[in-house]
Amino acid sequence: CHVKVVAPIDERVKQIMQSRDTNAENARKLIEQHDRWRDAYLRNAHGADWDDPLLYDLTINTGRLSPEKAVELIVGHVRAST
Numbered sequence: 001c002h003v004k005v006v007a008p009i010d011e012r013v014k015q016i017m018q019s020r021d022t023n024a025e026n027a028r029k030l031i032e033q034h035d036r037w038r039d040a041y042l043r044n045a046h047g048a049d050w051d052d053p054l055l056y057d058l059t060i061n062t063g064r065l066s067p068e069k070a071v072e073l074i075v076g077h078v079r080a081s082t
Contacts, residue, residue, distance in 0.1 A: 002056045003060065006062070007063040016030055016031060060073055
């Protein structure tokens with residue numbers, strides 16, 4: 001099961017600021033760096049485009065759902081798929 005978890009950049013920055021005890025500028029840089037790494041990994045290792053929605057069985061926007069609800073969705077999807 002391939003799941004892509006997305007969120008608005010402002011939500012991601014806020015989360016990183018809290019979890020890493022850093023400022024918004026550093027949080028944004030960290031997010032951008034990790035996004036580039038994920039994109040490069042998929043492109044180099046699998047010849048895939050990270051933004052291709054057909055790569056994923058499920059895409060979840062945690063800007064609209066709590067982490068707990070996101071987990072429930074993923075578990076429900078996996079159970080329904082087996």
